[in-house]
Amino acid sequence: MITLFGAATTNARKVAIGLAELGLDWVPRHVRLDQKEQHDAWFLDIAPNNKIPVLHDDATGMTVWESGAILTYLADQYDAKGIILAKSGAARYAAIQGAFFQAAHIGPNLGRLNEQLTASDAARNPQMMALFFGECVRLTSVVERMLGNGRPFLAGDYSIADIMHYPWLKAGLDHGFPALLDKPIVTDWLARIWERPAVGVGMLSFD
Ligand SMILES: N[C@@H](CCC(=O)N[C@@H](CS)C(=O)NCC(=O)O)C(=O)O
Structure with a gap:
């Protein structure tokens, strides 16, 4: 089990x-x-x-x-x-690359920005806020480029790169950062991922 x-x-x-x-x-x-x-x-x-x-x-x-x-x-x-992951070749490493990118950049920066936005006035640090906001703007552009030229998924075919990003970008759009993430190329991708039955099942886990 x-x-x-x-x-x-x-x-x-x-x-x-x-x-x-x-x-x-x-x-x-x-x-x-x-x-x-x-x-x-x-x-x-x-x-x-x-x-x-x-x-x-x-x-x-x-x-x-x-x-x-x-x-x-x-x-x-x-x-x-x-x-969820090609067995070999370029598709495998594109997916792993996307997964590392999410863990190293999207997660920590959106997470820290959220901490700043939800902190009490006393705990909020304007320099940190500006730093994380600026980086999140840049990262949104990276996601847009990954989906550029009509690419339907973040690393070619559907893969762990999409799975790693989906809960974060969905939460970001729903709860905290529509100004950053409400972009057609990102919202179209979110809708495409949501069509997969497994995504609905996974998103309800631990509720
Ligand atoms: N890079 C890690 C991030 C894991 C992470 O930040 N988990 C959070 C919850 S979503 C946590 O366990 N936080 C508890 C803590 O930091 O004490 C991964 O992708 O697994």
């Missing part, structure tokens, strides 16, 4: 989408971030960075953390047809 340690968050939902795409059975283990359970010793043993998602697979005995690494693991173990 596969266990996904997670919560109703963007990063856990990426993995839930991947599991649904591959038709895998799994059980959720809700980690209570509101009670700081991610700092408990048992959790730090499996996830030294004290963050969800974490996946454990009884079939291989492996435990993996970092959403991009988990999706790559699932693809290597269970995706013979290359539904």
Whole structure:
């Protein structure tokens, strides 16, 4: 059995989408971030960075953390047809490149900007706010270029690159940053991804 340690968050939902795409059975283990359970010793043993998602697979005995690494693991173990990640060649590395880009840039910058926007007046730092806002403007342009020339998905075919970005850009558009993300090329892509049944299933996980 596969266990996904997670919560109703963007990063856990990426993995839930991947599991649904591959038709895998799994059980959720809700980690209570509101009670700081991610700092408990048992959790730090499996996830030294004290963050969800974490996946454990009884079939291989492996435990993996970092959403991009988990999706790559699932693809290597269970995706013979290359539904979420091509087995070789340029398409494989374009997808992995997109996944790294999300984890290194989109996630941290949208996350920090959101922290600034939702902070109390006393805790808000105008310099930090300007820094993260500026970077998010730049990153939105990167996403637009990735989808340029009529490309339907972020890395050629549908892949882990789209799965990594979807919960973040959807949440950004819905909750915080319409001025940044309400761009036809991005909203068309969001609509295209949403048409996939597995995406709807994954986005409701841990609710
Ligand atoms: N780059 C990581 C980010 C994981 C992450 O930031 N998880 C958040 C929830 S969405 C978390 O566990 N935060 C708890 C904490 O930082 O203590 C990934 O993609 O898996």
